[in-house]
Amino acid sequence: MRFCSDTRVWPTNNISDRDLRPQKTQQKVSGRLTSEDVTRHRLDLRTYVATARKHGMNVMAVLRDAMAGTPWTPPTAAPP
Numbered sequence: 001m002r003f004c005s006d007t008r009v010w011p012t013n014n015i016s017d018r019d020l021r022p023q024k025t026q027q028k029v030s031g032r033l034t035s036e037d038v039t040r041h042r043l044d045l046r047t048y049v050a051t052a053r054k055h056g057m058n059v060m061a062v063l064r065d066a067m068a069g070t071p072w073t074p075p076t077a078a079p080p
Contacts, residue, residue, distance in 0.1 A: 008077075 048071075052062040055074055062072045 006077075 048066070049059050049063070051074055052072055053059055057072060065072055
């Protein structure tokens with residue numbers, strides 16, 4: 001219910017789910033991504049990139065920093 005008082009919080013998780021749907025649909029239809037580990041890693045990476053993009057970060061810089069061992073993390077939400 002935090003979205004009622006904090007407009008930065010989305011009222012649903014549809015925005016988060018929307019980033020993952022194409023990958024999960026491809027997995028179901030083609031059967032290419034049969035390994036759970038590979039699918040999990042791919043979706044983790046896609047989520048990381050989508051979150052960075054939504055925070056206005058340069059995706060290539062974020063990925064480079066993550067591979068260098070200093071991953072970007074989103075800012076913590078201010079307490080209500």
